[in-house]
Amino acid sequence: xxxxxxxxxxxxxxxxxxxxxxxxxxxxxxxxxxxxxxxxxxxxxxxxxxxxxxxxxxxxxxxxxxxxxxxxxxxxxxxxxxxxxxxxxxxxxxxxxxxxxxxxxxxxxxxxxxxxxxxxxxxxxxxxxxxxxxxxxxxxxxxxxxxxxxxxxxxxxxxxxxxxxxxxxxxxxxxxxxxxxxxxxxxxxxxxxxxxxxxxxxxxxxxxxxxxxxxxxxxxxxxxxxxxxxxxxxxxxxxxxxxxxxxxxxxxxxxxxxxxxxxxxxxxxxxxxxxxxxxxxxxxxxxxxxxxxxxxxxxxxxxxxxxxxxxxxxxxxxxxxxxxxxxxxxxxxxxxxxxxxxxxxxxxxxxxxxxxxxxxxxxxxxxxxxxxxxxxxxxxxxxxxxxxxxxxxxxxxxxxxxxxxxxxxxxxxx
Amino acid sequence: xxxxxxxxxxxxxxxxxxxxxxxxxxxxxxxxxxxxxxxxxxxxxxxxxxxxxxxxxxxxxxxxxxxxxxxxxxxxxxxxxxxxxxxxxxxxxxxxxxxxxxxxxxxxxxxxxxxxxxxxxxxxxxxxxxxxxxxxxxxxxxxxxxxxxxxxxxxxxxxxxxxxxxxxxxxxxxxxxxxxxxxxxxxxxxxxxxxxxxxxxxxxxxxxxxxxxxxxxxxxxxxxxxxxxxxxxxxxxxxxxxxxxxxxxxxxxxxxxxxxxxxxxxxxxxxxxxxxxxxxxxxxxxxxxxxxxxxxxxxxxxxxxxxxxxxxxxxxxxxxxxxxxxxxxxxxxxxxxxxxxxxxxxxxxxxxxxxxxxxxxxxxxxxxxxxxxxxxxxxxxxxxxxxxxxxxxxxxxxxxxxxxxxxxxxxxxx
Numbered sequence: 001x002x003x004x005x006x007x008x009x010x011x012x013x014x015x016x017x018x019x020x021x022x023x024x025x026x027x028x029x030x031x032x033x034x035x036x037x038x039x040x041x042x043x044x045x046x047x048x049x050x051x052x053x054x055x056x057x058x059x060x061x062x063x064x065x066x067x068x069x070x071x072x073x074x075x076x077x078x079x080x081x082x083x084x085x086x087x088x089x090x091x092x093x094x095x096x097x098x099x100x101x102x103x104x105x106x107x108x109x110x111x112x113x114x115x116x117x118x119x120x121x122x123x124x125x126x127x128x129x130x131x132x133x134x135x136x137x138x139x140x141x142x143x144x145x146x147x148x149x150x151x152x153x154x155x156x157x158x159x160x161x162x163x164x165x166x167x168x169x170x171x172x173x174x175x176x177x178x179x180x181x182x183x184x185x186x187x188x189x190x191x192x193x194x195x196x197x198x199x200x201x202x203x204x205x206x207x208x209x210x211x212x213x214x215x216x217x218x219x220x221x222x223x224x225x226x227x228x229x230x231x232x233x234x235x236x237x238x239x240x241x242x243x244x245x246x247x248x249x250x251x252x253x254x255x256x257x258x259x260x261x262x263x264x265x266x267x268x269x270x271x272x273x274x275x276x277x278x279x280x281x282x283x284x285x286x287x288x289x290x291x292x293x294x295x296x297x298x299x300x301x302x303x304x305x306x307x308x309x310x311x312x313x314x315x316x317x318x319x320x321x322x323x324x325x326x327x328x329x330x331x332x333x334x335x336x337x338x339x340x341x342x343x344x345x346x347x348x349x350x351x352x353x354x355x356x357x358x359x360x361x362x363x364x365x366x367x368x369x370x371x372x373x374x375x376x377x378x379x380x381x382x383x384x385x386x387x388x389x390x391x392x393x394x395x396x397x398x399x400x401x402x403x404x405x406x407x408x409x410x411x412x413x414x
Numbered sequence: 415x416x417x418x419x420x421x422x423x424x425x426x427x428x429x430x431x432x433x434x435x436x437x438x439x440x441x442x443x444x445x446x447x448x449x450x451x452x453x454x455x456x457x458x459x460x461x462x463x464x465x466x467x468x469x470x471x472x473x474x475x476x477x478x479x480x481x482x483x484x485x486x487x488x489x490x491x492x493x494x495x496x497x498x499x500x501x502x503x504x505x506x507x508x509x510x511x512x513x514x515x516x517x518x519x520x521x522x523x524x525x526x527x528x529x530x531x532x533x534x535x536x537x538x539x540x541x542x543x544x545x546x547x548x549x550x551x552x553x554x555x556x557x558x559x560x561x562x563x564x565x566x567x568x569x570x571x572x573x574x575x576x577x578x579x580x581x582x583x584x585x586x587x588x589x590x591x592x593x594x595x596x597x598x599x600x601x602x603x604x605x606x607x608x609x610x611x612x613x614x615x616x617x618x619x620x621x622x623x624x625x626x627x628x629x630x631x632x633x634x635x636x637x638x639x640x641x642x643x644x645x646x647x648x649x650x651x652x653x654x655x656x657x658x659x660x661x662x663x664x665x666x667x668x669x670x671x672x673x674x675x676x677x678x679x680x681x682x683x684x685x686x687x688x689x690x691x692x693x694x695x696x697x698x699x700x701x702x703x704x705x706x707x708x709x710x711x712x713x714x715x716x717x718x719x720x721x722x723x724x725x726x727x728x729x730x731x732x733x734x735x736x737x738x739x740x741x742x743x744x745x746x747x748x749x750x751x752x753x754x755x756x757x758x759x760x761x762x763x764x765x766x767x768x769x770x771x772x773x774x775x776x777x778x779x780x781x782x783x784x785x786x787x788x789x790x791x792x793x794x795x796x797x798x799x800x801x802x803x804x805x806x807x808x809x810x811x812x813x814x815x816x817x818x819x820x821x822x823x824x825x826x827x828x
Contacts, residue, residue, distance in 0.1 A: 012435070012436050012439045012459045012460050012461045013427075013432045013435045013436060013439075014432070015432075017432075018427045018428070018429075018431070018432055021426070021427045022426050022427060025426045025427075045426045046426050047426045162785065162786050162787070171786075171787065172786075172787060221660075222658075222659055222660040234753070238652055238655070238657040238658070238659070239655065239658070241652070241653065241655070243652040243657060243754065244636075244652070244653070244755070245636055245652070245754055245755020245756065245790065246635075246636040246755055246756060246757035246790065246791050246792070247755060247786065247790050247791045248755070249755040249785070249786035249790040249791075250652075250753060250754050250755040251753065252752040252753070252755075252784075252785040252786065253752070253753065254785075255752065255783070255785050256749055256752060257672065257745065257749075257783070258671065260674065267785070269782075269783070331671065335670055335749070335753075336753075338666040338667070338669065338670060339648070339664060339665065339666070339667065339749075339750075339753055339754075340657060340659055340664050340753075341658070341659020341660055341661060341662070341663040341664040341666075342659065342660060343660035368683075369669070369671070369683070370666075371576065371663070371666040371668075371669050371681070372576050372585075372586075372661065372663035372666065373576070373585065373586060376576075376659065376660065376661050376663035377660050377661045378660070
């Protein structure tokens with residue numbers, strides 16, 4: 001039984017829609033389930049074997065699947081030919097971060113084809129210069145992959161802050177000092193010769209999508225994600241779809257009024273959750289101002305490693321700081337869990353890097369605050385994707401274009 | 415371009431799926447757009463006129479649409495025959511509330527065919543006796559509508575608290591004193607002879623669906639709803655779909671830690687938002703314990719009318735109480751807006767009944783707290799559906815079954 005109203009703007013369907021839909025079903029089945037024979041794909045998808053032959057042939061024509069090894073399908077009979085996703089089509093994720101810009105090329109088979117990262121003091125650079133740098137990095141990625149005969153299908157840029165996805169704008173990113181930067185148009189102009197669709201999205205939403213696509217809770221339809229860096233943000237999927245909101249501004253959890261001591265926040269308000277749970281706050285609690293962990297010239301991974309070393313050696317101040325953060329993190333996590341009832345909440349960014357010292361405290365706090373019994377069936381996991389989650393999520397979203405409609409890739413001539 | 419990952423469990427499609435889909439598109443078009451000629455429906459849905467004739471004929475066979483008046487389609491040519499939704503198929507909504515149980519029969523054309531309400535002190539009654547009463551009320555509804563030749567397509571029960579929609583359970587409803595009450599199975603047993611699909615859902619989610627289907631912000635794909643009664647709750651739709659969460663426990667906004675004074679809550683925690691924004695708190699602020707507005711034997715509508723009268727006469731204490739509530743309401747509303755970025759936030763229950771005295775204060779508070787510029791494009795509206803929203807939402811969800819797949823209604827013989 002259907003459980004929710006559909007949108008009224010539903011389109012009618014015809015033969016070519018079915019064909020596209022079924023091509024998509026077969027391609028997703030091979031991508032998610034690995035190499036398989038046509039007979040087995042037919043079984044799993046409910047399509048006839050005759051239809052399957054034609055669908056697989058068309059996907060092969062378009063360079064999206066290829067023949068693989070023979071596979072023994074049973075005790076008797078001849079072995080079936082297995083098909084698998086062809087990794088030559090790939091999506092590109094880009095991340096514009098406070099400290100760096102990066103690109104990743106992820107192919108349909110899930111393999112990383114290219115990965116670049118350039119340190120950049122983004123806030124001290126004009127948006128135009130940042131986009132120049134990103135475009136240069138993208139040209140390197142495109143050149144390197146073209147040499148290997150690969151074909152880019154789309155680019156998705158991850159940016160922090162309030163991103164207007166529909167208009168391709170970073171509307172407001174306090175960490176970058178950006179207001180109304182037209183990322184999509186700016187990059188499209190710089191990459192004019194390449195004719196690749198470009199979009200921009202919020203980095204935390206893209207991280208949530210990366211977790212959904214390939215992380216520790218891959219495939220969980222109701223998944224929430226909390227990122228911990230200088231700022232904090234949330235992203236969540238409901239029934240396998242990212243919840244974006246009307247202008248893409250959902251997930252602004254960092255400025256919820258959850259600090260009883262009403263500390264001053266960089267946003268100008270008081271008592272924002274971010275002030276008691278951000279990496280900045282952890283560092284402040286854990287070490288005096290002159291301490292090496294505060295040095296902005298050192299890579300953040302090194303500074304977290306140093307904190308971990310101290311915690312492992314039982315340093316009281318570090319452990320106390322982590323306990324405080326765990327309680328504060330649990331407080332905000334319980335808000336997210338009460339509001340969206342995810343099956344899994346994935347903690348990312350520094351929450352994951354130091355997660356083994358936080359998880360008990362987080363679970364304790366969440367347990368005392370979530371209304372539904374047994375946390376409504378939610379478990380809390382640590383991300384394994386590291387700080388690259390957003391970039392990776394961008395590549396997944398770019399690939400979604402061909403997974404949803406394999407006919408966007410033209411058939412090969414001859 | 416597709417913006418979000420789809421679930422991997424997508425099904426393949428065949429001819430009968432298209433037919434069903436297109437029947438659904440035509441039926442929705444007539445339901446949402448009103449009477450129309452086949453030529454115009456074809457234009458609007460992108461279907462051919464030949465296909466349209468066959469689809470409309472099948473819907474008429476199934477008793478879902480009927481011929482209406484002739485309509486002049488242009489300056490020249492003969493007038494076209496208009497078709498319209500046949501109101502003989504209807505969905506039933508049921509509400510189990512603290513003070514009453516009620517049913518509503520809503521037909522496909524959007525007309526109320528039957529409406530019953532029985533005062534009941536639900537908390538003082540055993541769950542079995544409550545279900546007996548609901549079943550008796552439903553039998554009356556079914557009998558009355560059967561006399562008029564109508565056909566029920568489904569029943570959806572609205573209940574407060576933590577509802578396990580998949581299992582048909584009210585898992586925990588503190589206001590009713592219920593734990594693990596099998597509503598779906600209990601009613602199915604009592605209505606054995608009728609063979610109507612029954613489901614149960616959270617009352618606030620169903621109210622949100624009612625607002626989406628026929629309220630002040632009907633058709634808004636990203637819509638949030640806040641109910642204010644003894645408890646408070648939230649429901650929200652993302653891209654036209656209700657966000658349920660993994661077990662249906664989303665929207666538990668009442669117990670977020672938003673009260674700086676850490677008042678004791680009925681849930682056993684301290685500082686829950688509910689304690690500073692519920693109807694109970696308003697009454698406490700507005701009048702001394704002996705005051706008539708506290709009298710539980712008086713209908714809540716009367717007590718709200720009395721408060722309104724005092725506010726309209728400029729009674730200082732009442733106006734101050736409403737100002738305090740407005741600020742507190744804005745605080746929680748800003749959490750919902752920051753988290754899900756709705757295009758419209760509808761205020762229901764007593765928030766709507768006294769909304770004209772609250773709206774300025776709510777907007778002021780929300781404005782100071784929402785991170786996205788211009789509230790992320792959100793406007794705040796007062797519900798016009800009154801306390802019947804949940805029951806009505808239940809009827810809409812029941813009707814969704816036939817809108818999504820018109821073939822669930824068999825063709826008429828002869």
